[in-house]
Amino acid sequence: MTSQPGSESGSEALRIAFSPCPNDTFTFDALAHGRVPGAPALDVTFADIDLTNGMAERGEFDVLKVSYAVLPWVLDEYTLLPCGGALGRGCGPLVLTREPGPAAGLAGRTVAVPSERSTAYLLFRLWAAESVPGGVGEVVVMPFHEIMPAVRDGKVDAGLVIHEARFTYQNYGLHKLADMGEHWESTTGLPIPLGAIIAKRSLGGGTLELLAESIRRSVRMAWDDPEVSRPYVLAHSQEMDPAVADQHIGLYVNEFTANLGPDGYAAVRGLLTRAAAEGLVPPLGQDALRFV
Numbered sequence: 001m002t003s004q005p006g007s008e009s010g011s012e013a014l015r016i017a018f019s020p021c022p023n024d025t026f027t028f029d030a031l032a033h034g035r036v037p038g039a040p041a042l043d044v045t046f047a048d049i050d051l052t053n054g055m056a057e058r059g060e061f062d063v064l065k066v067s068y069a070v071l072p073w074v075l076d077e078y079t080l081l082p083c084g085g086a087l088g089r090g091c092g093p094l095v096l097t098r099e100p101g102p103a104a105g106l107a108g109r110t111v112a113v114p115s116e117r118s119t120a121y122l123l124f125r126l127w128a129a130e131s132v133p134g135g136v137g138e139v140v141v142m143p144f145h146e147i148m149p150a151v152r153d154g155k156v157d158a159g160l161v162i163h164e165a166r167f168t169y170q171n172y173g174l175h176k177l178a179d180m181g182e183h184w185e186s187t188t189g190l191p192i193p194l195g196a197i198i199a200k201r202s203l204g205g206g207t208l209e210l211l212a213e214s215i216r217r218s219v220r221m222a223w224d225d226p227e228v229s230r231p232y233v234l235a236h237s238q239e240m241d242p243a244v245a246d247q248h249i250g251l252y253v254n255e256f257t258a259n260l261g262p263d264g265y266a267a268v269r270g271l272l273t274r275a276a277a278e279g280l281v282p283p284l285g286q287d288a289l290r291f292v
Helices: 020-031 049-055 069-076 119-131 142-153 165-172 179-188 205-224 227-236 242-252 262-278
Strands: 002-003 014-018 042-046 063-067 078-080 087-088 092-096 111-113 139-141 157-163 175-179 190-202
Touching: 014 020, 014 049, 020 042, 020 139, 020 175, 020 205, 020 242, 042 078, 049 069, 063 069, 063 119, 069 119, 069 190, 069 262, 078 179, 087 242, 092 165, 111 119, 111 142, 119 157, 119 179, 119 190, 119 262, 142 157, 142 165, 157 165, 165 242, 175 179, 179 190, 179 262, 190 205, 190 262, 205 227, 227 242
Parallel strands: 014 042, 014 063, 111 139, 111 157
Antiparallel strands: 002 042, 063 190, 078 190, 087 190, 092 157, 092 175
16 A cells, blocks of 8 residues: 655645556546646545455545445445446456366365455356355455466466456466356346445535546546556556556546446446345445435
């Protein structure tokens, strides 16, 4: 977890934590660097999604990028922003193994996952309930960038991977056993809800509305001139190949980042309603996803 100065100093800056992944740094570049006129100042901390999920449950930070799967535990204190997050099509988490084989072969096996409160793990649980008779064995949580080496080296039998891993897993000699996104889209027809931006309700409606509009403007500024954000993206992308960073941004920063819209909200409610029916998360209240 690392911090950096916000767009300006002072106690008025909103404390925000998001991942160092290209989609987040691309989305927040203009806002984090004070280039969005009239926007609130940010004090930025970088942290992987498992850490930010925990921060949200503890009520830390004013604004956080979290897994949609954690929302049922935090929406009393936080509101879901209608922009800035990651949803999409063809961008779901993958289950990887060293050798090709049927999904049923995961029965009783050890699987590494990036977080037990991640959307990826929720999608995996829903898929495994239908596809792995008897269920998987031990689930091991580890940072997402350690999962593919662990599968390759035989430390675990399979790994659930996210982010740019869908572009690079073949470099590790691994095989795609299943695509959680394909399963989700084929059974629901909805986009895949992955990461959400949440902010404390106590900030007040005016600040929350300004924050949401500022995030939208930051995204549009990045789209209008992608080269401006490139130094910020590459500085925090863990030595990622620039071409892979561009693929990552192209996949995860899309229409839903600018505005969740009806399909985005339907996807989020659909995921959490289905998960609640399986006993995986607490049920959502009727107005839980309403902004402000």
